[in-house]
Amino acid sequence: MPPVLSPVSYRLITGYPINLKPLVNPDHCPVQFRQQWYIHIYHFQQRFPKKILSFPPISFLRSRRLTLSSPEPVLMEKAINRQRILLDHLRPSSSSSDHAHGSALSASACMAGDSAAYQRNSVFGDDVVIVAAHRTALCKSKRGSFKDTFADDLLAPVLKAVIERTNLNPSEVGDIVVGTVLAPGSQRASECRMAAFYAGFPETVPVRTVNRQCSSGLQAVADVAAAIKAGFYDIGIGAGLESMTVNPMAWDGDVNPKVKTFEQAQNCLLPMGVTSENVAHRFSVTRKEQDEAAVDSHRKAAAATAAGKFRDEIIPVSTKKPITVAVDDGIRPNASVADLARLKPVFKKDGTTTAGNSSQVSDGAGAVLLMRRSVAMQKGLPILGVFRSFSAVGVDPAIMGVGPAVAIPAAVKAAGLELEDIDLFEINEAFASQFVYCRKKLGLDPEKINVNGGAMAIGHPLGATGARCVATLLHEMKRRGRDSRFGVVSMCIGTGMGAAAVFERGDCVDGLCNAKKIDNQNLLSKDVK
Secondary structure, three states: OOOOOOHHHHHHHHOOOOOOOOOOOHHHOOHHHHHHHHHHHHHHHHHOHHHHHHOOOHHHHHHHHHHOOOOHHHHHHHHHHHHHHHHHHHOOOOOOOHHHHHHHHHHOHHHHOOOOOEEEOOOHHHOEEEEEEEEOOOEEOOOOOOOOOOHHHHHHHHHHHHHHOOOOOHHHOOEEEEEOOOOOHHHHHHHHHHHHHHOOOOOOOOEEEEOEOEOHHHHHHHHHHHHHHHOOOOEEEEEEEEEOOOOOOOOOOOOOHHHHHOHHHHHOOOOHHHHHHHHHHHOOOOHHHHHHHHHHHHHHHHHHHHOOOOOOOEOOEEOOOOOEEOOOOOOOOOOOHHHHHOOOOOOOOOOOOOOOOEOOOEEEEEEEEEEEHHHHHHHOOOOOEEEEEEEEEEOOHHHHHHHHHHHHHHHHHHOOOOHHHOOEEEEOOOEHHHHHHHHHHHOOOHHHEOOOOOOOOOOOOHHHHHHHHHHHHHHHHHHHHHHOOEEEEEEEEOOOEEEEEEEEEOOOOOOOOOEEEOOOOOOOOOOOO
């Protein structure tokens, strides 16, 4: 066995006293002191790994611990776990220099106490980060710039962009998950695989699709984040695709007659516009409020386009004509409340939902490149955002538009935050009625929501909306810098659901950047039960 340092030597090197006589072997120590011996040896090896040969190796300590009689192993295990918790809080959160290591060690020490308001996540490098997020322009279905464009020709450019703009070897991607809604499942899955080949991915990179209605693009991002967290792979792409020109909204085949005996099942078949009318009626959202929200969306989107805010996120797509499309074509800069007031209700004779205060039927695609933080740092890639949490919830299908009002608090809570901590929201504007309701229900500041316009102006290609919103949110957070740390993407979902995800700005690195707020104070009390 390697020689054991004396207490005097230990104190001189580490600065920590040890109340034991010089020892040659811990087994010669009285039982009541042996636990303290192991703790100090473990502490020393954690802080001075280069001096590990001066002490018995950890494997030796563990083997000795296992041979001790009960209950000492249990007590010692708890004590060492207690030390491990403390050391994890003292450990710096990034792979910086030795000098930075020392400063972080002393600066973070106060965060380890029982009174700490935040619980540090010791696996900083395991964060799931976004290094690229891009989309196509969104164009009006059947009469817009993409009306003659194949769906796979919409997806391929954004898949190619996230690889080329990061100089990533496409063979390193563990999976491509594409959210898509309207196309027949098998056909669209094949089209997505074809798009990956067009974009330059090798046959070794798998592709799959996911369908959770309007949240499919966000669900794809969440699925990839979860797979990275689980260790299935380190790099993945969450994407979204919809061509509502090619695949209009329609029911194929007969409806099960059993649906007549289940009211909620019947409500799953309601036209989305009818659910909008239900929300407006039940929660007293006026026609004026809806039209004003629509005009505001067009105004913001027009201003963002004029200022070039969408340039970084939009990937130009060449079409058959030939033309290159790089601008959303559904935005109406001159929209006014007076103009919208002249439009007739579509779904109910005396209703309030019109073509002007509903989302646009659109074609488009988006892609988000995610990876483990440690991999992104190793490759020297700038981090656009950090994926913090995701939540999908169920609500009454008859008022499916209320989904974000339930999903947003759930996702924010899962991230260890409060609504007041969120600086920006991208809430899909399926209908003005549900958008206004969710904003009022959650008491959100209008200046924080859809600052560059939403689906009523930009468009809502069902499967692509989630990826579009992620790209828009993260690029806006990057522009705002320190004024925007946390952002939320959310949408309602047909058949009665809602989804939301929380993101953190990518360059936000400080003493609490990897912290999670906790309700109880138990950081150093896990052995007290």
